[in-house]
Amino acid sequence: MSMASRDEVRAKMAESLQHPVKKLQDDAILTDWVTDSMILVNMVIDLQEDFGIRLVQEDLKDVKTVGQLLAVFERKMSG
Amino acid sequence: MVNKLTENELWILSFYRTSEISGALFFGRLARSMKPGLIQRDMTKHFSDESQHAWYWTSCVQRFGTLPLKLSHAYQDKYLEAAGMPANLMEVLAITQTFEKRVIAQYALHSRVPDLKPEILETFNKIMEDEKWHIEWVGEALKRMEPEYGKSYIQDTLKRYWKADKKIYGEVLKEHEDRVKDLLRYRQRTA
Numbered sequence: 031m032s033m034a035s036r037d038e039v040r041a042k043m044a045e046s047l048q049h050p051v052k053k054l055q056d057d058a059i060l061t062d063w064v065t066d067s068m069i070l071v072n073m074v075i076d077l078q079e080d081f082g083i084r085l086v087q088e089d090l091k092d093v094k095t096v097g098q099l100l101a102v103f104e105r106k107m108s109g
Numbered sequence: 110m111v112n113k114l115t116e117n118e119l120w121i122l123s124f125y126r127t128s129e130i131s132g133a134l135f136f137g138r139l140a141r142s143m144k145p146g147l148i149q150r151d152m153t154k155h156f157s158d159e160s161q162h163a164w165y166w167t168s169c170v171q172r173f174g175t176l177p178l179k180l181s182h183a184y185q186d187k188y189l190e191a192a193g194m195p196a197n198l199m200e201v202l203a204i205t206q207t208f209e210k211r212v213i214a215q216y217a218l219h220s221r222v223p224d225l226k227p228e229i230l231e232t233f234n235k236i237m238e239d240e241k242w243h244i245e246w247v248g249e250a251l252k253r254m255e256p257e258y259g260k261s262y263i264q265d266t267l268k269r270y271w272k273a274d275k276k277i278y279g280e281v282l283k284e285h286e287d288r289v290k291d292l293l294r295y296r297q298r299t300a
Binding site: 046066067068069070071072074075076078079080084085086087088089090091 | 131134135138139142143144185186189193194195196197198200201
């Protein structure tokens with residue numbers, strides 16, 4: 031994934047979570063940005079719809095931060 | 110004179126209401142991000158039903174001259190902890206199917222409890238009709254996903270969530286034993 035598309039995923043993430051994109055730095059903990067973990071489920075489904083990829087539970091088992099989630103998308107989109 | 114709800118009845122109906130609201134919020138957000146298609150359409154109806162059910166419970170409680178309790182947790186909050194975060198739409202639908210079957214079983218059990226207040230029974234009957242359709246549309250959507258995900262993967266996912274649901278249900282009953290003791294007694298008698 032190019033820098034532009036990584037930024038694009040981050041921007042979509044911010045849009046879905048309704049937070050300013052600049053707050054979603056790579057080391058930001060995803061659960062710190064939601065009041066309900068189902069919002070994260072919504073966001074992940076939302077991103078897959080937008081970028082046309084499919085994740086499985088295994089892909090997310092170690093994901094805690096924004097950067098780790100972007101890396102998962104990076105792998106899937108380049109694979 | 111209008112009957113009063115017992116403290117436990119008020120808690121249970123408020124718990125049902127909270128779970129319906131959580132479902133509505135979840136499906137509402139999801140429906141907003143779905144691409145045009147059957148899932149988008151059915152999920153929108155599902156979201157609309159869940160919010161209607163939350164209103165039915167609110168209105169039912171109000172008929173007894175009181176208002177629902179503010180509860181912070183819903184039944185489905187426990188799914189992520191027990192079964193992990195669903196990572197794709199198929200997994201979301203599988204968890205939904207599991208949850209809807211649990212809801213209908215719970216409502217059916219509760220609706221058969223002797224001496225149930227007619228206002229509560231009437232609410233169950235209204236909601237259960239919609240719940241049947243929820244199971245139906247989700248089942249059909251999962252069937253249509255078989256070519257993409259594979260039938261056995263979908264079946265395995267459903268089994269995984271069933272296992273998690275049994276654990277959650279047991280934990281919830283244990284956690285709120287005092288609140289649901291009448292239901293538990295009825296369940297044991299009819300098992």
